[in-house]
Amino acid sequence: MHIPGIKYKHSCFLCSIGREYLVKSTSTYSVKVNPKPFNNGHIIIINNEHKPLMALSPEELYGMLKEAAVMMRALRHIYNPQGFNVGIMNKPHTAIHVIPRWSGDVSFITVTFGAKPIPELPSRTRDALIRELGGNQ
Secondary structure (H helix, E strand, C coil): CCCCCCCCCCCCHHHHCCHHHEEEECCCEEEEECCCCCCCCCEEEEECCCCCHHHCCHHHHHHHHHHHHHHHHHHHHHHCCCEEEEEEECCCCCEEEEEEECCCCCCHHHHHHCCCCCCCCHHHHHHHHHHHCCCCC
16 A cells, blocks of 8 residues: 555565565566556566566566466456456566456446545455465465
8 A cells, every 4th residue: 555645665666565465476476466456356477676578588478477377267266257458567577467357347436536446455365366376375
């Protein structure tokens, strides 16, 4: 959670996402629930270094993309979305966002007020994913 007017230790949003959002970690990347989700189940696969996409080795990129597919299968089982948006951020880390989507998931509240009502806390998303993946990762 970011409170306006408060100075945080990390200037990088992805680095500032705490361990309480951690689903899984490897030597190359971490999977975290987005603390500011667009939808329930919004996760981010974050390279552990400040490396843009072009600086990743083929093995690093493949590992992250393979993980995106694993997370999509788990999210499909938990939430049964109609589809997914998958997007790659390039700076300062390479990060892959996986966002479950449903028909009509953008409401007048989002359009009118710039706010997105999310009925589930990110911590519940994290717990559901950890259970689905077979325990602590």
